[in-house]
Amino acid sequence: MSILVDQSTRLLIQGMGREGRFHAEQAIEYGTRFVGGVHPGRGGGAALGRPLFNSVAQAVADTGANTTLIFVPGPAAADAIVEAIDAGIGLVVCITDGIPIRDMLVVRRYMIGKHVSLLGPNCPGLISPGKAKVGIMPAHIHTPGRVGVLSRSGTLTYEAVSQLTARSMGQSTCVGIGGDPVGGLTFVQCLEKFQQDPETDAVVLIGEIGGTAEEDAAAYIAQHVTKPVVGFIAGQTAPPGRRMGHAGAIIAGGQGTAASKIAAMERSGIKVVHSPASIGETMAEVMKQTA
Amino acid sequence: MKIHEYQGKDILRAYNVPIPRGQIASSPSEARQVAEALGGNRWVVKAQIHAGGRGKGGGVQVATSTAEVAQSTATLLGQKLVTPQTGPEGRIVQRVLIEEGCDIAQELYCSIALDRQLGQSVCMVSPAGGMDIEAVAATTPDRIFRESIDVLLGLAPFQTRRLVEQLKVGAEAQQALPLLLRKLYDVYYDKDCTLLEINPLILTNAGLPLVLDVKMEFDDNALFRHPDVVALRDLAEEDPLEVEASKYKLNYVKLTGNIGCIVNGAGLAMATMDIIKLAGATPANFLDVGGGASAEAVENAFRLLMADPHVQAVLINVFGGILRCDVFAQGVLQAVANVQVTVPVVVRMEGTNVEEGRQILAESGLNFRIADSMADAAHQVVQAIQG
Numbered sequence: 040m041s042i043l044v045d046q047s048t049r050l051l052i053q054g055m056g057r058e059g060r061f062h063a064e065q066a067i068e069y070g071t072r073f074v075g076g077v078h079p080g081r082g083g084g085a086a087l088g089r090p091l092f093n094s095v096a097q098a099v100a101d102t103g104a105n106t107t108l109i110f111v112p113g114p115a116a117a118d119a120i121v122e123a124i125d126a127g128i129g130l131v132v133c134i135t136d137g138i139p140i141r142d143m144l145v146v147r148r149y150m151i152g153k154h155v156s157l158l159g160p161n162c163p164g165l166i167s168p169g170k171a172k173v174g175i176m177p178a179h180i181h182t183p184g185r186v187g188v189l190s191r192s193g194t195l196t197y198e199a200v201s202q203l204t205a206r207s208m209g210q211s212t213c214v215g216i217g218g219d220p221v222g223g224l225t226f227v228q229c230l231e232k233f234q235q236d237p238e239t240d241a242v243v244l245i246g247e248i249g250g251t252a253e254e255d256a257a258a259y260i261a262q263h264v265t266k267p268v269v270g271f272i273a274g275q276t277a278p279p280g281r282r283m284g285h286a287g288a289i290i291a292g293g294q295g296t297a298a299s300k301i302a303a304m305e306r307s308g309i310k311v312v313h314s315p316a317s318i319g320e321t322m323a324e325v326m327k328q329t330a
Numbered sequence: 331m332k333i334h335e336y337q338g339k340d341i342l343r344a345y346n347v348p349i350p351r352g353q354i355a356s357s358p359s360e361a362r363q364v365a366e367a368l369g370g371n372r373w374v375v376k377a378q379i380h381a382g383g384r385g386k387g388g389g390v391q392v393a394t395s396t397a398e399v400a401q402s403t404a405t406l407l408g409q410k411l412v413t414p415q416t417g418p419e420g421r422i423v424q425r426v427l428i429e430e431g432c433d434i435a436q437e438l439y440c441s442i443a444l445d446r447q448l449g450q451s452v453c454m455v456s457p458a459g460g461m462d463i464e465a466v467a468a469t470t471p472d473r474i475f476r477e478s479i480d481v482l483l484g485l486a487p488f489q490t491r492r493l494v495e496q497l498k499v500g501a502e503a504q505q506a507l508p509l510l511l512r513k514l515y516d517v518y519y520d521k522d523c524t525l526l527e528i529n530p531l532i533l534t535n536a537g538l539p540l541v542l543d544v545k546m547e548f549d550d551n552a553l554f555r556h557p558d559v560v561a562l563r564d565l566a567e568e569d570p571l572e573v574e575a576s577k578y579k580l581n582y583v584k585l586t587g588n589i590g591c592i593v594n595g596a597g598l599a600m601a602t603m604d605i606i607k608l609a610g611a612t613p614a615n616f617l618d619v620g621g622g623a624s625a626e627a628v629e630n631a632f633r634l635l636m637a638d639p640h641v642q643a644v645l646i647n648v649f650g651g652i653l654r655c656d657v658f659a660q661g662v663l664q665a666v667a668n669v670q671v672t673v674p675v676v677v678r679m680e681g682t683n684v685e686e687g688r689q690i691l692a693e694s695g696l697n698f699r700i701a702d703s704m705a706d707a708a709h710q711v712v713q714a715i716q717g
Contacts, residue, residue, distance in 0.1 A: 113554075139522055141481065141549065145482065192595060195600075195649075221446065273597050273601040274600040276600075276604050278585065316605060
């Protein structure tokens, strides 16, 4: 097993511009079942040997797509997410950054009561190594295995994954939930899935300053997660009041500091590393102890 | 994005929110004219800078004659105002807002902001106005009342009534405040604010509400649909290097150390700052050149770092993945040549063709140090500044 994506994934890509097309190619190369693209105005055509559609509804009807990866630009991305939900897609992964918060609030409201998981926006997507790649991460650093990786960032996740792979610890699924203040799947929801996944033995949790997602995750882990968790918080040296790239990465009103997150995580029994270079090594030790 | 108080008040005025009469001035004589035109015998002179806490820093002065208005303006203009929110470097005052003095019977607090945990906006009111609301929240949280807002519904009339009822204000205010709250939410929604804070929201002796101060912040991602808001941006309030960075579409935050950082991705950029600190040095900046780390972005990044006189060494940490390291290395060489980089540069890169990339840098004859991991990079860059 693994979480969210695997061999049963039937992938659609919304926004078949340069980026969408490139990552469609990469997904195919990895063996992901890419069933088609949606690009209004180009319906009836084809790309990479797969059909293009004007609407998600038509694409779902014709291909049985159950997962979509969105590259539509910021001003139109929320509409693309809603269109995918409306068409009954089960997993919507939104790579796009720069989506207005107000648009995401509407998306969140629209999602209530619908059977859909949204990952992102402003995220690298997710990959179940050896099974399916639904995102923009470099495939070659991953290897199949039993560690789940959960993160708010992109390249820092790749750093952690490559440390695991270098120590022969493969991954069940690597999920990047994204750096925006209002998004879909949370750390807690992903942790619940990793806890239930029989093929995940341990979890790497990479957080960053801003918000309370890490504190929420720590509280959940203390109550519900029996698998070992290794954590890291980026932004230990970030000054308050300054936004560190991600719209969500800001220490404001005394909340969201690295210190409070690290303390909450340590209280919950998470093995927190202070150097981003020690993630792999620490997971190796933890795995040895539990083996 | 932030704006000045007077700009925020102009926006609120267009929504018929009650604001004291007033006008901006950028010289003592202009200030005196404004005061004369306003009439009355009491005026408030308010320094216009983006940071809050101006009252504590002496940035808000009361005058009882037009001569005093001119005098206060003269002391404030050009002055470096240090408040609890500016940091020790302070901000230079370029303009003052002259307003008519108001009778204050009661000071209230009101704000609308995003609650990330709820994934909703919330409206908060408190009878403890005029104070630091974070202190109120910490000591007497029961004096803050909140309603979360359904984005499809807006701030509903019953919610505004419920909020106002808890403030225990007089009949006039009970009548006027709910409508005022809805107008504030209209502004917050229409303009894609991430924060709209009124502190204080006063009640006059007649019991009517008046907005004495306003702080507005806008969602940068939504600025594309608000050219009117973009026009209010005051570049003088921002760090010149950060203004430069925004021209290049780079995510840059100036810090106080001497190790310049060029990184792809925000999370990795923060982690790079952290590991520099762990290695015993201090980062000069946060800089995310974007996932692709294009040659153009790297060149502009070098341009920024070389404009910062504190930078004594540069650490490049790029986890390319899809990026080809040989192409990236060529870009770095070109950037270093074009920008005339004079300090040692430590490069850590990961991606395809990494060996070829390292070879290109090693054979360039330039002052590069090649690191094979993040920890090694941090170690080498600290060595570089220690000579």
